[in-house]
Amino acid sequence: MSKMLLVTVGGSPEPVLHTVRNHNPDEVIFIPSVKPTLRPSLDQVIGEGIPCRHELPNGVVEIRKNLVVQLGLQERFDPDRHLIGIPDPDNLGDCYRRIRSACRNLQESGGRHHLIGDYTGGTKTMSTALVMACVELDAELSLVTGPRDNLSKVTNQSEGTRAIDIGPLRAVRVLQERLPELLAVHAYDQAALSIGILRTSLGESLPPWAADAADQLLESLNIMDTWERFRWNDALVRAKRTTLATCFPELIEWWERVWVSRSWLKTSSIDIGVATGYELVQDLLLNADRKGSRGLYDDAVARIYRALELLGQSYVQFELGITENSTWNRGQCFLKTGEQVPTGSLKELYDWLERNDTKNILAPQYLRQRDRLSQLRHARNQSLMAHGLIPVRRAQWLSFQDGVEQLVDAVLHSPGFSQGPPPQQLPGTALLQLPESQVLLGMAG
Template sequence: MTRILVVSVGGSCEPVVNACRELKPDFIYFVCSEGPKGSSLTIDGPGEPCGDEKKAIAHQLGLQLDAYRKIEVADPDDLNACYKAVREVSAEITARFGPDAEVVANYTGGTKTMSVALALFAIIEGNWNLTLNKGPRRDLVKVRAGDMPVLVGKQAVALTLLRNQAREFLKRYAYDMADAVLAQATVNQLLSGSYQDELLRARRLCQAFHSWDVFDHVRALELLQVTGGKRCAPFIEALLDISGKGRATGYEQVVDLIFNAHRRAAQGRYDDCVARLYRALEMLAQVRLQKEWGIETGNVELAKLPEHLRARYSQLADADGRIRLPLRKAYDLLAELGDPVGRLWQESQRPIVAALEGRNSSILAHGVQPLHRENYETYATVIEGFIRQALETLGVKTRCRQLPREELLEM
């Protein structure tokens, strides 16, 4: 594998020479300052630019012109300029040596700003090893002699940055994006045991809650059970209920849809949010009819209706002879059956119908207009309020809960 060294160069040549000799790179990029007083002269300038009767770095190392390149920075104290220079080096390395080249960054020399830029890039953007020359010190000025490059641990800094990025995605329930951020560490970095365990757990949780968010409850339950832990227990209980395996009331999916709608609203996806609230309203009627009356809205059996309703409902049969009830007719039937949810529907019908008509203009319904936050808030107040009142009327309490946001990283 080709080894590339990117080294910052300051006024002292010895650390740079020692790093190059120890690391034995196939090609070297010297990040230096330009001008008559810049560190560029110490690389291949004439005479003895390294002082103490020592020739330039390239001469000491016996480097040919095709074995190195100088990257000159006009202002070595400009962090943006230094960082941009290192980024350009990274792009050139990929283009010239391919993505699999081993890159080592050594930030011993150069101005503090140059060193910071090189170290930051190695941590944030570059899958680079980071090294620093260490040796005996007689004072706080610099290492005098006998210095050698050693690998620098960058995991804590890199993982903090990645966790902060993931946290921003989790604030919006973007579990898949948070997982992709954390994958940069688990896939591209050799992690110590504790860091690895922490990140793998966070990634499993991201994948579990993403599966839940897209209604793959089976996969979500599997991942949460594998992950385990006290803080996962309430979510596992809720999923078992949603799947009909726990202390299910039958209305868990209705409540889960409401929480899902809230997550879409947090992402500014108001059309999706309203679509989910509509489905929750529809599902409430379907579950109530099936659970209490044994009636399936997709295929109503006349024998299960009171005799005085059969003739009228038989007229609703389609060409296949099936009686299918849309949302409003399902609630009308509950009202005619004397069901408490039906009675509540009759009392609340007018604002609900008005809200439904507003929803019909959505591009995800029958119209072409996007819904905005104000539309969502109006719709949610009416529809969600009705659903919660209906469940309260029935005495239904579920163990459903909203999914975690940035607190996921501490679970």
């Protein structure tokens, strides 16, 4: 792997000479100011004659040849490759784009390169641009240290070069650039992977308080992903031990209602006022909406289909009443009157409800949308997640999602039903407001 040193060039040649001799790179990339800048530092790099002024410790000024000559780079120096000219050294955007583009070209030029950026010389803007590019490209940063007799330059009494820890900057970059994109579409698994990789790669370079914050955020992301995978009670128990409980109390209350609903479906019991019993149906629709927002339309429709089926099963169980020994296995579900409830398919269940809905709530609502839902059910059956080979289109997902949500809403707002608090979608970018996220975001402050 070749070592490539990028150096910003300012008014003093000493930091450049010192960092090159200290790092002993295979190639040196100079970043000087060029015309129309007044007194461009490019002259120090390749200027004719003796353009470099060296201030000695005794105050004497020596005039020497350019940096390429002093460093013995004449035979290897290629201005097209080894110069990044900066025409406006005070324009941060332009400086950054030029340096970043040149670094990208170097990385893609073949072979493996270890980039080091030394930002001691040049204007503050040039130095800032080099730091930004190095952080983005995961390059190493270096700084020449030594006594200063003013605030503009390091003297030729340079004491050494110092590696700069950019771990915190990388952490902030991940949070500010990568995480919002992932959280906006509820991609908790990928967000957790990003934090996990960051945590592992930086290791002990992260301060203990930052490492703790990263671990806490990672746990919150894993809890969200656990809920996504239908491990409701596991996610609920873990969430109560984190800042999620204090920052998102409505979400935790909703999760409790969903878990109660799940328990009722298993025991056939119901406690009016604690939940409606239909929370699991509603949460499954929220899950489908998250999948659809990521473009996973087949996954979304599979969940909506199950939500429609679960709506019918829950209605039969809670409103019409089934025997204690009934299950939804084929041929094993019976009303308390002794009548058998079909369990073979969704169509059979809703056809049966049209004839046997003594409460006259779900069946009439379903009939109003039967043609629409039948078309969408057919699209689901032809999908890759069911029995066919045709991917679900976005328009089909949106129509199916809207239709089933309207059906559930109509049932729960019928006389005799108490909706309770509204369903709570999992937080997306709001997770960046967690205390642990704020700690990490403040690392660059």
